[in-house]
Amino acid sequence: MKNFLTLCLITTFIFSCGKLVGNSTGANDLLSDGLIGGSSAISIGNSRYIFEGSARNSGQAAQNYKVIFNLNENQDMDFYIHSDRKLEKGGQFHFSRIGGEVFLDIIINGKQDRKKLEIFKNTNPIDIEIDFHNDHTDVHVLVWRLSGPHEDQEGCSFSNRCLYNTEDFALDVWLGIGKAQGAYWGMQGDRNSILSIVGPNLPRSNL
């Protein structure tokens, strides 16, 4: 009888403890909302998620990010890099598809530029690699197709050896952009559209 009571107590304890973790307590909401594209993420509401990990040196560093996602007609997807916990600062990369064409809007510190990514017309998935150099006076951004090519020289935006190089548009848009203020990264959009997302890693380019 004594052994039976002991077994009951142990069993009760195990099952009780089992109920102290997971969705029933909200613990998972604080720790993680699971994986998005293979990366652990936290929901901050309104289809916004912060991914695990932060940029080096409190965000004052050059980092690399990679993402593969599907983007359907009239769908939007936003990625935030070197941002704050609310994903309101830093670099915003807004992707949209209109009439089969994919547009990338880059928004940093109130400055903005748009590039049509012709290579992704009527094409899914979209594979993107971003170098975000936030280690000097002004942010320097390089955007490539993940599968390449990965040129980082002046003019690569025009030769299609990269998708976008902020240096190519410094005189038009980005002069005096300053640094991004933040170390977090995240996204806003349909999490199920993300096939893979990885970051922050060391930059591909050393420019």
Add this chain to the structure above:
Amino acid sequence: MKLLFALSFALSLNAQAFEIKESVDVALFEVDTEIGKENVKAYKGTLIDDEVEVSVLTENSGTLTYGCHRHGPQIACHEEGHDHLAAVLKDLSLTTFDQMQAGSFAAILKFEKTLVQRGTNLAAISSYKVWTTPGTDDDDTLQEDHVDVWVRFDYHLNNSDKVVYVQCHEHGAGNLACHYQQTGNLEPQF
């Protein structure tokens, strides 16, 4: 400011920028022969009519002035008198001078690409100035073994006068990276 060097070329809108640079290079060769280029603190080239006047400041503020003009296929520079103070010249890093030359050349090539992309060329430049500041690494930490090279371009584009700065510095061993900037750090006025 210890490592401050400066170079300023004044060009007319339609001048050949590299001809001005050639004049400066010839003058600097003369200076190197006289006192050694490692003692050059600053230099400035100015287009005056058909001649380029090149002024060179040494570490002790002595000034050498050259008038440079074309003799057939070659540029010739003649010393026009100077207040060279022939004092003890402080040894500066030869590497610093070389970095300034390399950085300014990289900046010019970069800006040329940008101008060509906009349907013009180096003739859009009205003047440019080059100087250096203590170098920084990828995390903006001061590095004593190299300098940042700054270039200010005054240029004319789309019917307006504009200014842009280029900062060139090392990113990793031997890799020179140049970026556009809105302002210049420790820009010398002369």
